[in-house]
């Protein structure tokens with residue numbers, strides 16, 4: 001197995017990044033870093049403290065006192081922030097929207113950059129987000145840009161939310177996903193885009209196992225090329 005690499009997975013909401021990242025990390029024996037969960041936690045903590053989602057300095061200050069712990073258990077990546085289990089609270093549609101809003105603030109992105117780099121620096125990690133291959137780890141040895149059609153992404157997100165016991169509407173979910181992608185892609189700082197050297201995978205008609213097999217093959221190839229095989 002290739003050891004010590006940084007694997008970046010970027011892409012729009014609902015493309016299957018979380019599932020692919022989790023399965024790939026398990027297959028490689030790597031750690032997993034879900035950077036979206038960090039922005040989600042920031043949005044939640046801002047809400048709890050009455051700090052507006054467009055208050056850049058105010059939200060960024062929350063990063064200084066943020067004590068995040070991830071714990072992967074089966075399919076669920078549990079997240080605790082300063083001792084509070086926020087796993088479910090950060091997955092609501094409202095917090096999805098808030099995460100997209102706070103992540104557009106340059107102060108917030110700057111405040112979280114060092115944290116993400118410290119967690120991933122040692123390598124042997126699959127990092128999932130929007131700007132991992134472009135900004136956070138531009139030297140990652142393997143980069144993927146995972147996409148899927150908007151309809152398929154909306155269907156997957158609805159299935160995920162329904163499995164978690166929520167009542168959601170497909171058309172509304174699709175509209176929310178498109179609004180979020182539009183904001184994430186058009187912001188000035190570290191927008192969502194494919195790194196020039198990222199391998200694009202359209203998962204619209206692929207199952208998770210197929211996506212992960214393709215990724216694992218490419219990681220192994222890259223590892224051999226960089227002498228980590």
Ligand code: DC
Nearest residue numbers: 035036037039099100103129130131
């Ligand atoms: O991947 P996710 O849906 O959990 O991410 C939630 C929001 O966080 C997403 O709409 C944009 C933002 N985000 C970001 O700007 N940069 C990242 N590396 C990860 C997420």
